[in-house]
Amino acid sequence: MPPSVDYSVYLVTDSTPAILGPGRTVVDVVGAALAEPEKKHVGIVQLREKDTDARTMLENLKALHAFTAPAGAPLVVNDRVDVAVVAMARGHCEGVHLGQDDIDVATARKLLGAEAIIGVSASTIDEAVTACRDGADYLGLGSVFPTTTKTNAKHLVGTPGIQRMLQAMVEAGFGHIPTVCIGGIQTSNARRVLFQSGYRPVAASAETTAPPAKELDGVAVVSAIMAAADPGAAAAALAEQVRLSKTQGPTDFYRALPPCSVQARSAQASPASVQRILQALHETTPLSHNMTNLVVQNIAANVALAVGASPIMANSGDEAADLARLPGSSLVINMGSATPEGIANYSKAIAAYNAAGRPIIFDPVGAGATATRRAAVRAIMASGYLDVIKGNEGEIQTVYLSGLCDEDRARETAEAGPLQQQRGVDGGNALDAAARRRLVSRLAAREKCVVVLTGAIDYVSDSRGVRVAEVADGHPILGEVTGTGCCLGTVLSATVAAAANLRRADKEGNTGDGEQGAEEIDTFTAVLAGMALYERAAARAAVMPSVSGPGTFVPAFLDELSRCRRAAAANDMSWLA
Template identity: 45%
Template sequence: MAVDYSLYLVTDNTPAILGQKDLVQVVKEAVEGVGVTIVQLRDKTSETAELVRIAKDLHKVTRQHNVPLVINDRVDVALAAGVEGVHVGQDDMDLATARKLLGKDAIIGVSANTIEEAEAAARGGADYLGIGALYSTQTKNNIKNIMGTSGAQKILEHLVANDLDVKTVCIGGINAATAQRTIYQSATPSKSFDGIAVVSAIIAAEDPRAVASHLRHLVATPPPFATSTTTAPLSRADILSRVPALVKRLAEKKPLCHNMTNLVVQNFAANVALAVGASPIMSNNSLEAADLAALGGALVINMGTTTPGIREEHLRALAAYNAVGGPTLLDPVGAGATEQRRQGVKALLAAGYFDVIKGNEGEIRTVSGASGVKQHGVDSGASNLSIDQRARLVKQIAARERNIVLMTGSTDVVSDGRRTFTIENGHEFLGDITGSGCTLGTTIASFLAVEREDKLLATVAGILMYEIAAERAAQKPAVNGPGTFVPAFIDELYAIRQESSKGQNEWIQAAKIQEA
């Protein structure tokens, strides 16, 4: 039978999740209307006779709405209740035996937590795979591995590479807040999840029908932040012709740039935002984030002075901007320096979507998941990678996260996973002042607010404006070192903005950018 896996409900009869509600009534409400498309009865506590009774009662409901019902683990219960199939885990009855007992027309799903498990189940004839756990969840305490979207993406890539055509659903911590981002960031160019599996999101809901309908809508709709639709080539000539116009558009629109940045550079970042033409607000209060996100600007999350309390503010603000598709930039300052910062990066990447991640080599290697990264404070330290290695790493992370990744250094490397560039502009004085990396993030975020269709172009525009301004400032006769450089640098940012507004675009000819 043709099965729609869009919204897969796994039941839970424990008081902590179900409460005092009647399970059959909850499932009835969830499958009504545009709701749940397949149901799994998971019950680890009831005796066999009681389990068969519950299965038959549920089947009366699901059959009325043409929704398949499968039983977790128990092939005997599935046969006794006459339902459509079973779902087996890695420690349950093997797939071949289940198929022999249930027949070729039964729906049989298999849990997969690794590439090897997924391949074995697909080759063995599973109708679908339940891939997870994506995130930690209160409904299961025996999870072998929290894979996140990157782990799920690797499994989907492997299935495609080996011509294994099998349906897939993601499970583990999936709810209205995570559904769209999970599908979006797990997807490969040729395969994405066929649906989401949820437990407490519906079982614990006060209004299961409304929640199920909302989840179906989310599954069928791209996330608000998925606005970068271009796959067109972006040549050096394209950049030289388009960046000045983008600088002019930024000056005309004066977009809001919301900085949740470290205390050391707030004043500097605000002045840089004003110089490039943005309207800055420096607020670490996440209670303001929803109102600010509604104004159409961009968010910078900078980990420079992180604490557990500030991390929670960052997470709430990120959720507010993701909800409306507001551009977001992560600057994981000193990510490899301490365990607290490493855990902070993991928490932020697991909690939401960033359009751009920018950092030095040590920070980006930490974002990649590399172990043993050592940073002296917020400095990158000595480079351990060649330019080619840096380009490959940046491209790999960008493809994994489906965003833009920028690794700064004497040569910057930036990629969207398909198009990759190196940029060699800038000046050594930028490394001798506090906050130059942080304020580059502010500049890029300002461009993201006005150019949402090609986020790589927006990022490149921010880098070039910022670093060419630094080169011009360092050449001023009055600049003798870092102290005199800062005001001249802000002046040159403003000057480039003014020149671009007047159509005087000669400044862009200083761009040292090449395809990598």
């Protein structure tokens, strides 16, 4: 049996000058990363040299082992079973890491023995399961994101791809084999990547139990440590993010949830919780930061004011860091600008809000309409954790399909019928009610966020894909006014931020109204509260005597949003009846 290993932070070396920086050697950097062996920030090290001769590799292994051994971190060598045989015999290495075109695991095992650590890289379901069957001790799964470090990185799998490989491992009986992910992992995204990559199935019905869950054991990095100015500090920071991911998700809004064995098929927000959230919104005036298009800016800002939020329309990613730090702020990304510059701004803003632990609402406007927009969706999804994804059928379907691995995409496209090319920003109408429920629930479970599919009936899934609410309110006249779909995102940002303020106040015990211990106000409940306000206000406004069409509807709608919110703040929920 190979030794037990802490895979939380797995350091892979790289000696190319572009990564290492001037005047540094691999041994220097690994030495610095392991400078405080008792802290054990790095659990395992791999020497990865693509163009080095065997003798130099053996020398490097010897030098590295002087640092890895005192830290209790095994040292393995990339690709080269021959080098591993010699280095292991000399006591300078503990195993080998194999790619898909290297010597097979069984042969390596025969040459290296039962005590050797043998790891394998996998980027597909088949590769992962095969490596387990062949006797790998751990798997490196990736590439999660594009990386410039590995020039021949084949597959980009994203967090959904990692999750799918973990699922396949569980289903094939290899849930016990440790895994790390690799490719584009940095301190800034490690926590959310680990969180979103976890396979956490729920039971299909109340009579059955869920299959076992499987989480990644850690992250494998090259540049995050090898290119860091202070490799020791970088290793410590990564180790801290891995630790946090195991206890709490990527934002303040996401705590570790207990395993759930029963599917609650339907869910509604109680009037009491809607009232609490709207009251908090009224009292705390959260900032709603909208990155949105020009057509929508005016009405979205007015809607934000009407519901009691403080709007700022700012499309520059550079501003986001300051805005994200303001108390109670939240971000709406309305994908109006799918240009490279627009996407760079969204990515910066997502990183800033994730780092501050503040919520993000993503509205993938027209997601399926063009190849550019489909690519923009993938780039935005890869930029960070999005607390709520809201869109019409075509948009949500595009987001869902964009994260599937090739095997699953082929299967599910056949299952759901051929995908329609989306026209403009109008959603498709190909799916029946059951398929819509399934779509929101699967996307939510995969991305671990709340998903809203809008339509005559709206479907809302909680972030485990367990509770799915149907909201059948609103009015068709909303479709006759530009920007009303986008404004729902603005309202959701306000209620989700208000709910966060409420939880923070509850935690600090200063609500002053004896409400502590009241029903948990999560993001799902906050989204349902925002939808209740938005759709009831629209339905009420549409039948006002003053309203004779879309032009007169808009002012009446703003009035009703404001009136209902103020009524809720004054404990009057009669409008919701």
